Amino acid sequence: MASLRCRRDPCGVICLILTYFSVFYADYVVIQYVLIPAYSDSVWCTLHGSVFNLILLLLLACHSKAVFSDPGMVPLPETAIDFSDLRSQSSRMNERGCEGWTVCSRCETYRPPRAHHCRVCQRCIRRMDHHCPWINNCVGELNQKYFIQFLFYTGMASLYSLVLVVSAWVWRIRSEREGDAEKEAEESPSKHLIV
Ligand SMILES: [Zn+2]
Ligand SMILES: [Zn+2]
Numbered sequence: 001m002a003s004l005r006c007r008r009d010p011c012g013v014i015c016l017i018l019t020y021f022s023v024f025y026a027d028y029v030v031i032q033y034v035l036i037p038a039y040s041d042s043v044w045c046t047l048h049g050s051v052f053n054l055i056l057l058l059l060l061a062c063h064s065k066a067v068f069s070d071p072g073m074v075p076l077p078e079t080a081i082d083f084s085d086l087r088s089q090s091s092r093m094n095e096r097g098c099e100g101w102t103v104c105s106r107c108e109t110y111r112p113p114r115a116h117h118c119r120v121c122q123r124c125i126r127r128m129d130h131h132c133p134w135i136n137n138c139v140g141e142l143n144q145k146y147f148i149q150f151l152f153y154t155g156m157a158s159l160y161s162l163v164l165v166v167s168a169w170v171w172r173i174r175s176e177r178e179g180d181a182e183k184e185a186e187e188s189p190s191k192h193l194i195v
Contacts, residue, residue, distance in 0.1 A: 009120050012136030019063065019134055023157075027056055030161050038168035052160060059153035063135065066147045071140030072126035074104075074111045 030052055039045035100113030104124045107117065116128040118138050127141040139147045 009133075009136060012120070012133045015133040016067070016136050020060075023056055023060060026157065026161060027053065030164060034161070034164050034168045038171050044171075048164060052157070052164070055153055055157045055160060059150060059157055062146045062149040062153060066132075066135045066139075066143050066150050067137055069137075069143045069146065071121075071128070071138040071144075072142040073121070073140075074107075074109050074115055074124040074126060076107060076109050076123075 031049055035045050035049050039048070102111055102113075102115075103109070104111050104115075104117050107122065107124055109124060111117075111124040112126060114128075115124045115126045117124050118128060118131050120131045121138050125138045125140040127144070129139040129144060129147075131138050132147065135143075135147065135150070137143065
């Protein structure tokens with residue numbers, strides 16, 4: 001229920017669509033405007049294209065795991081409990097050594113230490129970090145690993161595409177110097193501009 005409610009957040013849905021659009025657009029630009037013009041007659045085109053797509057595939061896999069997995073929601077009580085009763089019980093629990101357990105006034109549930117209430121998901125999340133619109137989900141105890149992996153692959157894909165742009169440029173300059181100078185002379189300015 002709560003995860004469905006979470007997915008209905010308009011900002012989260014827009015951010016999700018933007019994330020997928022950015023990934024596919026980056027793939028299109030790198031292949032169409034960097035790899036094919038620079039390495040069209042070389043094995044490097046296939047190699048770089050495969051590695052870049054592998055990184056994007058891992059990125060999307062981690063992203064969907066972070067989106068669709070439970071971030072660690074604290075289960076709701078099966079029956080409504082009187083609040084005054086909850087307060088006295090929690091103080092008794094503290095005496096017994098269960099320190100840090102609190103009562104959420106919004107979803108009326110006992111929550112362990114470091115659990116926080118998310119206003120978007122309308123639930124308490126164990127070890128909540130933040131609510132991330134880019135995964136349209138909370139980052140909590142159970143999906144933090146996937147979220148960090150998603151960030152890692154995003155950084156890796158960005159860095160790799162930067163390296164590809166620079167190396168494609170260097171490759172072009174070198175191939176022009178080695179020969180075909182006359183042949184390339186007419187098209188090279190526009191190709192440099194594309195890179
Ligand atoms: Zn709560
Ligand atoms: Zn949330």
